[in-house]
Amino acid sequence: QVQLVESGGGLVRPGGSLRISCAPSGPSGFTSEKYAIGWFRQAPGKEREGILCISGGATGTIKDRFAIDRDNVKNIIYLQMNGLTPEDTATYYCATDLKDRCDVPSYSDYMYRGQGTQVTVSS
DSSP states (O other): OOEEEEEOOEEEOTTOOEEEEEEEEOSTTOOOTTSOEEEEEEOTTSOOEEEEEEOTTOOEEEETTEEEEEETTTTEEEEEEOSOOGGGOEEEEEEEOSOSSSOOOSGGGOSEEOOOEEEEEOO
16 A cells, blocks of 8 residues: 655745755555655645656656756655645645556546645734
8 A cells, every 4th residue: 555645844934945855655655766756735725736746757847936856766746836825735645546647637636635734824
């Protein structure tokens, strides 16, 4: 069974940055480096939305204010967020379908999903 655990959320001031983590685990010898990992978020009263996805085998990707990078030694995937605003306040989730491509249509279609970590942007 594969599990994903997000961590690193917290309170950050507007304009600040935060890096949160996703730690996949599975059967002995499991490593996530060949699998695509998607990051999502859900703000209060809003639908869950996709942020960014890193393909299997890739070590990093970036889009706008968000960047994903992997530490394959630690088997952790990081989401770096910059220029945060109160609109970025949400619960952040990672997910994987144990495939190498970022072609899963939506969060609900992912086979394995974490429980989320709360990010609050406020002064």
